Amino acid sequence: MNKTLLLIICDFLLLNLLALTRWEKAEPAPVNRPPVPEMGANVATKDDDLVAAMQTVLVDERGAREALAEKLTSTETTLAERERSLAQLQVERAELATTLSGTQREAAELSRRVAAATQDATLTKEQLAQLQQELDTKRAEAQKQADAIAGLERSQAEARQKIEGLTVAVKVAEQERVLLKETAEVFKRQAEAERAEREKVQATTVQLAQGVGELAEKSGALTQEIRDNRPINANVLFNDFLNNRVRTTFTAHRKSFLGPITRTKEARTVFITDGESVYALLHIDDTPFSLGENGADWERVTAEFTRPPGYRTAAERLDFLSLDPRVVVLPVSAEQVAALGVKVYQTALEPFKFPEAVLISGGGTGYGRVGFKLDAGQPGYVSVDNRLVTRLFGEFAPSRGDLVFSQTGELLGIMVSSSYCVIVNNVLPARTIRTGEDVKAQATGEILDALAARYRSLPFKLQ
Numbered sequence: 431m432n433k434t435l436l437l438i439i440c441d442f443l444l445l446n447l448l449a450l451t452r453w454e455k456a457e458p459a460p461v462n463r464p465p466v467p468e469m470g471a472n473v474a475t476k477d478d479d480l481v482a483a484m485q486t487v488l489v490d491e492r493g494a495r496e497a498l499a500e501k502l503t504s505t506e507t508t509l510a511e512r513e514r515s516l517a518q519l520q521v522e523r524a525e526l527a528t529t530l531s532g533t534q535r536e537a538a539e540l541s542r543r544v545a546a547a548t549q550d551a552t553l554t555k556e557q558l559a560q561l562q563q564e565l566d567t568k569r570a571e572a573q574k575q576a577d578a579i580a581g582l583e584r585s586q587a588e589a590r591q592k593i594e595g596l597t598v599a600v601k602v603a604e605q606e607r608v609l610l611k612e613t614a615e616v617f618k619r620q621a622e623a624e625r626a627e628r629e630k631v632q633a634t635t636v637q638l639a640q641g642v643g644e645l646a647e648k649s650g651a652l653t654q655e656i657r658d659n660r661p662i663n664a665n666v667l668f669n670d671f672l673n674n675r676v677r678t679t680f681t682a683h684r685k686s687f688l689g690p691i692t693r694t695k696e697a698r699t700v701f702i703t704d705g706e707s708v709y710a711l712l713h714i715d716d717t718p719f720s721l722g723e724n725g726a727d728w729e730r731v732t733a734e735f736t737r738p739p740g741y742r743t744a745a746e747r748l749d750f751l752s753l754d755p756r757v758v759v760l761p762v763s764a765e766q767v768a769a770l771g772v773k774v775y776q777t778a779l780e781p782f783k784f785p786e787a788v789l790i791s792g793g794g795t796g797y798g799r800v801g802f803k804l805d806a807g808q809p810g811y812v813s814v815d816n817r818l819v820t821r822l823f824g825e826f827a828p829s830r831g832d833l834v835f836s837q838t839g840e841l842l843g844i845m846v847s848s849s850y851c852v853i854v855n856n857v858l859p860a861r862t863i864r865t866g867e868d869v870k871a872q873a874t875g876e877i878l879d880a881l882a883a884r885y886r887s888l889p890f891k892l893q
Contacts (some may be wrong), residue, residue: 436534436575437569440541444565447545449560450671452830479610492520508596516589523582530575537568538771643818661837664788670839671790674773675700676735678710678745678760682718683730693718698793701762701774702841704857708767708774709759710735710745711844711854713831714881717748721882725875731865733760737770749859753810754852754888755881756830757844759859778840781812787842789814791832799837800828802851808892812842818850850892860884 440890466799496517516798540561680695696717701708714721733745745760767774780805790797802812814830861877862871885893 433819437537437572440537441565441569444541448729482639485524485721492517495777513530513593516586516593519582521584522577526575526578526582528578528768530572531570533568533575537565537572540565540568649882660835661784662839664799667788667835667839668790668794670773671700671797671833671835674775674792675794676710676737676770676772678712678716679728679734679736680717682728684726684728686726695874697831698839700761701767701772702777702854703774704777707857708762708764709749709842709857710762711833712758713844714750714756714758715830715873719878721755721878721885725878725882727870727873727875729870731863731869731874732869733865735762735766735770737772741769743769745865747862747864749857750861750863750881751856752860753854753856754846755860756846757852757854759857775835775839775841777843777854778836780840781836781842781855784837786837787814788835788837789828789832789845790835791829793831800834802834805850808850809848810853810855811846811892812853814845814849814851847892 535886543561675698678697678699681692683690683692685691695716695718697712698711699710699716702711703709718728731748733748734742735745736742743766745762747761749759749761751757751759755774786799786801788797789800800814805811805813814828814834827848828845830845831849834842834845834851836842841854843853846852861881863872863874
């Protein structure tokens with residue numbers, strides 16, 4: 431039976447008893463009223479049954495919660511904390527239920543006391559008022575405890591809902607974890623497939639690059655071969671010569687019994703290279719020296735390169751080549767070449783590829799194609815047709831110091847006479863004169879005499 435209903439019934443019976451009793455006719459002798467005690471006993475028995483039932487339900491519910499807590503403990507630390515809070519609420523509820531039971535028993539006892547007092551008719555109005563006040567107090571305490579139990583039930587329901595929500599969240603998280611694992615496996619397989627595809631593409635790219643490199647090498651070699659075998663127009667060669675020629679000025683000074691002698695010579699030439707060093711190529715007639723006179727010791731010898739608008743630089747020595755004593759070269763440094771800003775001509779690797787060559791006369795006064803022939807008796811020289819060349823820019827015959835270029839633009843050689851050209855294929859010096867303000871110690875007279883003797887030993891047709 432509901433405890434609130436039980437209290438209401440007790441109050442109703444008590445009020446009826448008080449209202450229907452005629453206190454003025456009450457006799458001192460106690461009157462036994464069996465129904466009232468029997469009702470009180472019956473009420474107490476039903477209340478005990480209600481409390482026992484509630485305790486049984488609470489015990490069963492506690493067992494269910496503990497089973498649920500054990501099931502959810504392994505999933506989340508938060509669930510364990512919620513379960514401990516719920517267990518604490520259960521303990522508090524049990525304590526309140528026990529307190530309520532005690533309060534209800536006290537109320538029943540008071541009711542019995544009231545009934546007994548009513549039957550005995552010995553209680554005064556003050557005692558009844560005191561009993562009523564105590565009954566109201568107990569009833570208020572019972573209501574508070576009932577409200578507390580209701581609050582605990584609500585807290586329990588909320589905790590159960592939170593536990594269910596956490597359980598659902600755990601299940602969702604588990605499903606997401608499985609889904610992420612499957613997605614990671616898919617991405618891993620895709621990455622492996624893409625890596626394999628990239629390796630194939632890279633291998634193909636390497637093969638293509640190798641093929642392109644080989645094709646480029648072959649194309650470059652073919653282009654070079656075509657360039658090497660294609661003759662260049664004589665006009666282009668002459669214009670190239672004019673743009674890259676360098677003015678070379680020589681000064682030599684010595685004393686004689688007739689007085690001081692100073693010689694100055696000027697020539698226009700180009701720079702050549704044997705693949706290692708750079709030189710200016712000249713004929714001995716372009717210098718202050720001569721092989722047709724007795725040698726004399728010169729005291730000061732200078733050689734300078736000039737190029738407009740005003741650059742000047744000195745050469746450190748003159749080398750007379752072993753090819754022919756009339757061929758002179760002046761070594762040029764890389765810094766001087768860069769400062770002069772002129773082209774350096776390669777010596778011809780295949781001088782006899784074409785039957786004709788391009789001859790440039792007088793440092794740029796004329797040019798044209800001339801035929802030349804090998805002379806079996808004079809290796810290192812070629813015979814040049816020295817008749818008037820009508821295909822030149824201006825009519826003139828070849829002369830000493832004219833430069834001869836192959837039709838591919840390489841330097842073939844230099845004219846040492848009017849009919850022979852020496853092939854310049856090396857720059858090995860036979861004699862050397864160093865320039866400077868004091869060259870007397872070099873005995874230039876002996877050097878020139880040795881060169882003159884070698885010149886005179888050459889065959890007559892080469893002279």
